[in-house]
Amino acid sequence: MPSLSSLVLLCTSALLPFTYGYSTISDNTLNSLPGPGSDFDIHTGALLSPILVPRVSGTSGSLAVLQHFVDFFHNTLPEWTLEFQNSSSTTPTSGGKKIPFVNLIATRDPPGTQPGEVGHLTLVAHYDSKYTPKDFIGATDSAAPCAMLMHVARSIDAALTKKWEAMTTDGLGELEEQKGVQILLLDGEESFLSWTDTDSLYGARALAESWEHAVNPAMSTYRTPLSSISLFLLLDLLGAARPTVPSYFKTTHWSYKYMSALEARLRALGRFKSSPNHPSKLARRAAKAKAKGDKKAIKTRKEPAFLLDFNKQDSQFSPWTGIQDDHLPFMARGVEVLHIIPSPFPTVWHEMEDDGEHLDLDTVEDWATLVTAFAAEWMELEGFFDVEKAEREAGGESEDYEKGRRRTTSKTEL
Template identity: 60%
Template sequence: MIISRAAGLLGLLSGAFAYKALSDEGLRNIADPGNDFDIKQGALLAPILQPRVPGTPGSTAVLNHFVDFFRKELPAWELSFQNSTSKTPISGDQETPFVNLIATRDPPWAEQGHVGRLALVAHYDSKIDPPGFIGAIDSAAPCAMLMHAASSLDDALTKKWAAMEAEGDNELDEASGIQILLLDGEEAFKVWTHDDSIYGARSLAEEWEQTMHPATSIYRTPLDAIDLFVLLDLLGSANPRVPSFFRTTHWAYLNMANAETRLRSLKQLQTTPTSPFLREANKKESDRWLGGAIEDDHIPFQARGVDILHMIPAPFPAVWHTMADDGEHLDIPTVKDWAKIVTAFAAEWMELDGYLLPPKKRSPSPGTERTEL
């Protein structure tokens, strides 16, 4: 991502989507990541902490890790890949491949084009320079956070949708689902420009805009079906300061900030910062809004009318784009807290109160057989 000088303001719009806060019991039932974020042995995070430049073996290995996780641990999630190629400033006449992974969980009765989705998003590639760059906050840790959220919500989604079918609530025309987008090619190969950056996001947004659902669908395209695009980036350093970037989605920011506040009051988070991670809950319409100041994977989606909630610290953490952005410099309590905050927000969006039971460990077993793409 890069900071842009052009930062336009957007009009005020309140959220129109269903959203139900979790009870205290529901918040207490948000699963703790346990050892999944251990930088050496953690089932979710450790395999991502390697160079992941697009088109390299490291990128393929990490993509295989994601696929293994969903296919073996969360088989109800539908996996799809969106592939593209592009010349880059360092590839000459050669095309570099980019692979986006989309994991989707929809109600079992839902028809194509009739499901609005919460999209949780992070990029999984790493910078090519400096050589050996890991990108722990950028964005290995955010990817692991989304994997944790998917695992934590899976059983509750199954229970809720089974109850809805039993009660006949599946007759509703519109359904709500959840989607995790793990995007490739966010980083520039040389200097960030509109052409040398966000390769995977640009390709996916363009393809989804042109992919038509059946004529009688509520949502014309997969792009239209994104109710909110929640982008996680640069998360994992201590004491983050995440602003509310867009007036249009400040209502969603308030809901996530409230989830953080309540989790802290219930002593469900490990960190004790002097101020919240999301500290702009009291922001006024007349205050300065930084929407558009940071270029990131959301840009091609926002340009096509998708609402964006950007979870990125400002200022950026000190390790940004340095060799110090590695596993050893992650603040693991902060990583775990972000995982629980994002999971709580998604659970409230999906209205899962009453379906989140005291968690059981669902980590993949180390040393399991790997899927080769």
């Protein structure tokens, strides 16, 4: 006859799928997700403004932005482990000189775990800017996505700590599938002369190759760092108004649908500031109508969607590889990719106008909120956010919210 302790263990194991299994996060949690405050201000924002500088690989601007990332994690998120992956390569414009490329890997794993034991939700953006035109900023490409990922890391950090502490207290840490979060800030995505297989993706190609051959200790759950990537979620060209992002790959359409469902819920809850039906915008329209003596009720407008392919069927996916970007060296090695990049591209793509002044900051914040929600749901953080604190800090939104922030024009096909 089994002992009482064995029976308790068996019963606890049976309940795990319901206690710690994947489940959607609640509306209360979505409402409690922290916003960036002024951290996305293009002039003084603690997260975004230091990235809005020319940062061509191998230049002082690139090093300054890399230091900004390091300082952020060291000072704000000390539980995250930082690692640099270095490589060098000549480029068509370097005159035979090798240019250094530095990838930053920030990882938060459950306490007490060893290399090779943890599968990762891997959030990715490139931080370099284009070599030409001179002094190009690249706000959507990809300063804003980098700032979004910094916000995501900060937003889920305390909830991760609470979850893992609770699991340790309950003795469940070794029973659940180990999951962690990894942020890759990649260097050298841009071409120096023209996009080719060798003049592009310098950092991504070096990191994918390195991780493919870096073998974890024997008996590890994951043989290599590459195989520990459960999902490679790549953000690029985000921050212009009215984006539309297709679902590019059939094998990760399920994850696209999860994110799309979260977008719909956040919009219904009034959390999307770029929405024409956000409470601040409805209040503005009501105030204007009142000033004109119009007593008609303010009607809501058709709600747009960033992720418009929720109902896409398997038969509608083409065999092409999508848009060339940092995911390619990883996907070629079997990594599952969710590519969040608009199609059509923003009209400012590779133009001098791709600067802070042309960002739509409501849209930037909405993307940050959506990716935070996705990460929170992936990491099963329901019940570990400080909902009461969020409610205390919420308050009403001013009708003059973010006055002075300007929006970009709509996009056209390339």
